[in-house]
Amino acid sequence: MSDLLQRPINRRGLLAGAFAAGATAALVGPAGALATSPGDAGKTEKRPAATFFAEPGLNFQMLFALGAAGYAASEVGEVLATFDRIHGKGDTLRSVNEEFLRLGRQLRQRGEKERGAGRTDSARLCFLRAAMYLDQALFYALASKTPTRHHEGVLYREMEGAWASAAALFKPRFEPVRIPWAGGTVPGWFLSPGSGRRPTVILNNGSDAQNIDMYVYGGAAALERGWNALIIEGPGQGANLFLHNQPFIPDWERVITPVVSWLRAHPKVEKRRIALAGQSFGGYLTARAAAFEHRLAGLVTDPGVTDAFISWSENLKALLPLLNHGKKAEFNEYWKKYVIDQADEYERVGLEKRLEIYGNGSTYDQLKLAQKFKLKRGVARRISAPTAILSPELEQFFPGQPETLHGWLGKRGTLVKFTVAEGAEYHCEPMAPQLRNERVFDWLETHALRSPR
Numbered sequence: 001m002s003d004l005l006q007r008p009i010n011r012r013g014l015l016a017g018a019f020a021a022g023a024t025a026a027l028v029g030p031a032g033a034l035a036t037s038p039g040d041a042g043k044t045e046k047r048p049a050a051t052f053f054a055e056p057g058l059n060f061q062m063l064f065a066l067g068a069a070g071y072a073a074s075e076v077g078e079v080l081a082t083f084d085r086i087h088g089k090g091d092t093l094r095s096v097n098e099e100f101l102r103l104g105r106q107l108r109q110r111g112e113k114e115r116g117a118g119r120t121d122s123a124r125l126c127f128l129r130a131a132m133y134l135d136q137a138l139f140y141a142l143a144s145k146t147p148t149r150h151h152e153g154v155l156y157r158e159m160e161g162a163w164a165s166a167a168a169l170f171k172p173r174f175e176p177v178r179i180p181w182a183g184g185t186v187p188g189w190f191l192s193p194g195s196g197r198r199p200t201v202i203l204n205n206g207s208d209a210q211n212i213d214m215y216v217y218g219g220a221a222a223l224e225r226g227w228n229a230l231i232i233e234g235p236g237q238g239a240n241l242f243l244h245n246q247p248f249i250p251d252w253e254r255v256i257t258p259v260v261s262w263l264r265a266h267p268k269v270e271k272r273r274i275a276l277a278g279q280s281f282g283g284y285l286t287a288r289a290a291a292f293e294h295r296l297a298g299l300v301t302d303p304g305v306t307d308a309f310i311s312w313s314e315n316l317k318a319l320l321p322l323l324n325h326g327k328k329a330e331f332n333e334y335w336k337k338y339v340i341d342q343a344d345e346y347e348r349v350g351l352e353k354r355l356e357i358y359g360n361g362s363t364y365d366q367l368k369l370a371q372k373f374k375l376k377r378g379v380a381r382r383i384s385a386p387t388a389i390l391s392p393e394l395e396q397f398f399p400g401q402p403e404t405l406h407g408w409l410g411k412r413g414t415l416v417k418f419t420v421a422e423g424a425e426y427h428c429e430p431m432a433p434q435l436r437n438e439r440v441f442d443w444l445e446t447h448a449l450r451s452p453r
Contacts, residue, residue: 093143104133127166206280298448304402
């Protein structure tokens with residue numbers, strides 16, 4: 001046995017860092033009082049966060065549920081009342097899963113009653129909120145009494161059913177689509193405000209967001225501005241993960257190129273006005289794709305990501321020699337002895353959540369795949385589309401990486417900052433989706449529409 005196997009490992013440090021592998025919202029992270037300023041790892045600042053839970057990662061996730069109210073995908077009162085019930089159960093992850101599942105099911109049942117009574121507007125709103133709350137339950141499915149991929153699939157179908165019910169009640173109704181690619185199909189939803197050819201944005205989520213999240217982070221705003229939006233689920237995401245066990249792939253252009261070709265043939269799409277927007281882990285995916293797909297009129301990365309593996313590597317220093325030199329058996333033995341066998345439920349759920357996107361093999365196999373999600377400078381410099389690189393203050397998962405990508409792109413890139421003073425801090429601006437969308441679409445209308453491909 002290697003001497004490395006005798007060294008202790010900081011499981012909480014590993015867990016906290018692991019989430020930079022790509023979460024729209026993390027189970028744990030440094031989102032509390034002390035955080036790193038973007039672009040300068042040597043400076044820190046204190047800020048009293050909006051605190052609903054003592055655990056900063058859980059608190060961060062809840063901010064998304066509140067922020068969704070800006071697009072009628074949640075109700076502040078409903079969310080706060082749910083917080084109270086979770087507090088009454090001791091702030092456990094299982095209680096988060098159970099309480100949001102209960103609320104989501106209540107709203108879905110109410111939506112069905114409203115639809116049956118012919119009150120379609122009320123039904124649509126109930127279904128939207130149901131989808132968001134079921135989304136929260138799905139995020140914590142591995143903390144439930146049945147923490148299996150099968151159960152994740154069951155909750156995904158339930159959440160997606162609520163979203164589909166809402167989508168059918170929009171005018172025009174949202175169109176479900178399936179786009180072939182070499183590895184299978186990309187399911188998605190095509191949103192359009194009406195007839196005629198229009199500019200279109202592809203909304204590419206990360207490792208945790210679902211269709212309802214991407215409606216909040218771009219879909220609704222696109223419709224308000226007369227744009228089409230295409231929400232997609234590639235390998236490692238949504239149905240492809242939970243129902244088909246497909247892991248992420250690092251060469252994301254294999255997904256985006258057939259999606260762009262499909263859109264260019266669509267009768268409602270102005271084929272030279274197609275933009276691509278990536279959120280969270282999608283910040284890496286979309287930048288990688290845009291380096292090889294040159295028919296895009298514009299690219300938005302939220303945030304800019306150049307190395308999605310960095311937090312794993314920073315917290316796996318004792319294990320990296322084993323990982324890098326092919327010592328699979330020793331790596332897995334160390335992982336079991338010093339991580340899994342000593343993990344509490346919170347740590348177990350977090351690590352399983354972060355690793356499931358990399359397939360069903362051993363942890364060694366999963367992390368070998370995770371190592372591939374790095375954007376090299378030479379590849380990034382192949383991006384030809386004008387690019388907006390979002391950089392929120394207190395970015396806790398990829399600090400400094402938006403600025404790195406901006407430096408690589410030079411004049412082709414625009415750094416778009418969000419601040420604490422605006423209430424738009426933290427990864428993916430959870431409390432400010434409206435402000436975020438305003439800046440994104442203002443930038444797209446200024447740059448993407450002026451530079452048709």
